[in-house]
């Protein structure tokens with residue numbers, strides 16, 4: 001008798017689309033201090049109540065002049081006032097100049113700044129300067145509103161706040177920002193072999209024991225993407241323990257994220273437990289590393305509204321890391337209402353030259369750990385095993401290699417920068 005034909009694995013793009021279709025944005029919002037809003041997502045447009053900069057000001061240390069007074073090199077103008085940053089000057093008297101410093105408002109009547117380097121002090125009693133360059137109107141002047149005009153939507157709802165966006169929000173005078181509430185994520189690792197660093201010193205580790213590495217990077221990644229993490233530690237490879245952990249977590253979280261225990265062995269209790277407590281909507285993806293990826297939901301207690309998302313990542317550290325970046329990251333961004341559609345797709349790949357060979361094609365789409373070299377090509381980390389976490393630290397990107405494709409040195413391949421996946 002022939003073995004039953006196995007259903008083909010789901011393609012990564014289809015899996016991502018299915019996942020995103022299950023992740024409507026959270027509707028709760030909160031107001032947080034701008035200082036603490038890094039990595040949060042704006043829940044409303046930020047409309048500027050002022051113009052930035054508020055007034056025309058000098059972009060140089062020098063002298064504010066009327067261009068009409070300096071039609072040729074060597075003009076001598078008395079210095080009629082001094083305007084440091086933070087102080088407003090008087091209207092500029094015709095035939096004079098104003099000593100001015102970077103950021104100081106232009107005095108009324110002045111239409112250009114001559115930088116200090118193009119001037120010389122005139123000796124003697126009167127305070128005057130030689131102007132050694134002929135200024136053009138507007139020279140070294142930053143115009144009022146050249147950064148932000150009043151009434152402009154400076155940052156739109158759905159904008160994720162990186163450091164630059166925080167600075168821009170602060171430049172509008174906003175001390176508090178309304179953002180989408182953080183997704184609440186329960187994280188647990190499965191595996192009887194796992195030991196926490198600090199619990200047992202390396203020399204006393206029992207045969208078969210390994211340190212729990214996934215817990216560290218998954219927690220850090222969740223925080224990077226704006227989540228509030230409940231770290232539930234290590235859950236043993238037992239059905240009862242798995243069911244109990246899932247049940248407890250479901251009521252108070254938006255997402256349960258697990259690593260390990262989601263393959264096909266008898267010690268893999270995640271899949272049947274999620275099926276028992278809710279349902280599995282997605283399982284196994286045609287990608288390498290990362291095949292044993294699962295998405296589903298866990299019902300909450302009667303009386304608690306809705307259901308909890310469930311994502312089961314593979315146990316192998318590289319698989320866990322890569323599937324987080326390719327699938328969990330966009331899921332979390334969409335949960336938080338990120339409006340940038342590009343952030344919800346795989347980042348665009350750059351064509352680059354492979355300075356390595358992959359002589360054997362894989363049936364699955366593969367994400368190879370690579371690094372850009374100084375010749376403008378890519379080097380391959382020699383060990384592409386999904387257990388070798390060193391490869392992810394060494395690499396600065398992934399080559400997205402289609403199923404069935406070999407690579408010869410000199411071929412153009414698709415490079416995705418890890419920095420794009422971490423942004």
Ligand code: AMP
Nearest residue numbers: 189191212213214215260261314315316
């Ligand atoms: P599993 O998916 O549970 O079959 O695990 C696959 C492989 O990943 C096994 O070699 C596990 O020991 C390893 N593994 C699972 N969870 C972790 C973890 N949290 N940290 C490090 N390695 C892990």
Ligand code: MG
Nearest residue numbers: 191260261315
């Ligand atoms: Mg396991």
